Amino acid sequence: MRLDKTEISLGLIALGCVLFGFVSPGWLIFLLTIALAKALVVQGVVMQMRSGLVSFGQGLFYCIGGYTVGMGGQFFGIHDAVAALSLGMFVAIIIAMLLGLLLTRYREIFFAMLSLAFSMILFGILVKSQELGSTDGFNVHDWTLFGWAPEAGAGSQYTVFTMTVVSGLIVAVLIHRYTKAGIGVICEAVRENEVRVEYLGLSPRWLLYGNYVAAAAVSALGGGLTALATGHVDPEMAYWTTSGEFVFIALLGGLGHVAAPFIAAIVFSFVRTYAIEFVPHTWQMILGFTLLAVIIFLPKGLWSLVSREKTGERA
């Protein structure tokens, strides 16, 4: 497997993050873990944006990933973190394969609203499920990693952080390749001209379907990691404001580079944390102005700050 420059840079940054984890305070590690895990969900949103679809319901797969990890530990004795995360992705893939059959018939606002509808249905089901703690959700069982149980508190926090960084790295490398591979480029072609894609002998619908399922798996991984990091899941994960946040971060970062969602998610988390701390009642307004500024001044997202000279890249 030959690595290109981007992939090597991503690897070095990931290594830097893991090392940085040793010296940084717990609150910062926690903040970064959540931000990076959410960035994985955002990657799913971005994958679909590249194909011209905006999912306002990516919280569905975030929640599925989280709840599968939680339920696996609580009810099915799956305590290994990797097994639980994989199961979460697997469940997300199965559900995406079903929903995708319907969703890929729709475009634009209809797709956005329908994806939102599915996530709200899950929200509704979870709220009604007393066994799953209704609106309160439930706690995630203690977990192990290949048989090793990290000590509670700082130890487990650092372990999740490292797992998230490693997952982020693997996903970033895969998405980086995916974007340049047949399906990635042709999904962009679908966004630009579906009729032409059809007349090249390809099915836009099945391309979008494959992309939708892949995006669901990535987002579920983000949900699973969040569950491990917070030790708790609740129906809020599927609520529309959560999905809105993912779209927000996606726009903040832009589609210019696979690293953009990670950067945007970290910036978002810091802005929100400090906004809540210093202006507790108007933090939403601060976030609103941030997005407004990005849309007006950096329509291609924060990534355009990093790559000013790069022409040809687009939001």
Place this chain on the structure above:
Amino acid sequence: MTCILETRSLNKEFGAVIAAKDLNVQIHKGEVVGVIGSNGAGKTTFINMVTGYLKPTRGEILFNGKSIMGHSPRAITRAGMARSFQVAQLFPEMTVLDNLIVALAAAESARPSFLSPLRSDARIARAEEVLKEFGVANYRDSMVTAVPQGARKLVDIAMALIGNPQMLLLDEPTSGVSMDEKTGLMDTVMNAVRQHGVTVLFVEHDMDVVERYVSRVLAFYSGEIIADGKPAAVLADQQVRDLVTGHRPTIKQGNGAS
């Protein structure tokens, strides 16, 4: 000669408008067929039905002797019938090279790869070859939006041809192209087509262009084929002169607007 495309009493109605009326056409392998007819005569409708974009109201379409009624455009493309469009259908925010590479990859496999790079050296080389063949190599790295109309038309046709189709349908390949560019464009296209041994049907308004390239002309009028035969015979046909070609000089002299 073997028949590559055949339609049997093909009909299409849009409400009260009859866009195709009992079209019985047989195109043979290796023919170059010109389709003429004024605007609204049903030329595009014919191409759209044959390529699976529009569902005929009645009738039968056979490609290589097999029915393709109800097949999707992609299935028909895969079967070997490619087309270009009246308005070039490209991927506007991609480079010309990428447009061709996507077309090439699509021709190679109906299932694009998830991880191996689309822009392989082999595909780049092949796409460059085709760009050269079509005389648009200088636009290789331009975004489609920055490419002039004539070159876009060529890229559109190149994308249809890169998949080595057996038959090519061109809907007004020279529309939107300046008078003096027309012949050059058609020469380029027809050279490429001859090298690939493709059967061609193209819609054209310029009778000089038609006479220059085709072996056979179909004249459409109000959804019907009113003449079918050698160019000299069809263009001399009284009905064709009255209903199709005859109008042209009068319009041109009238006010010059159209």
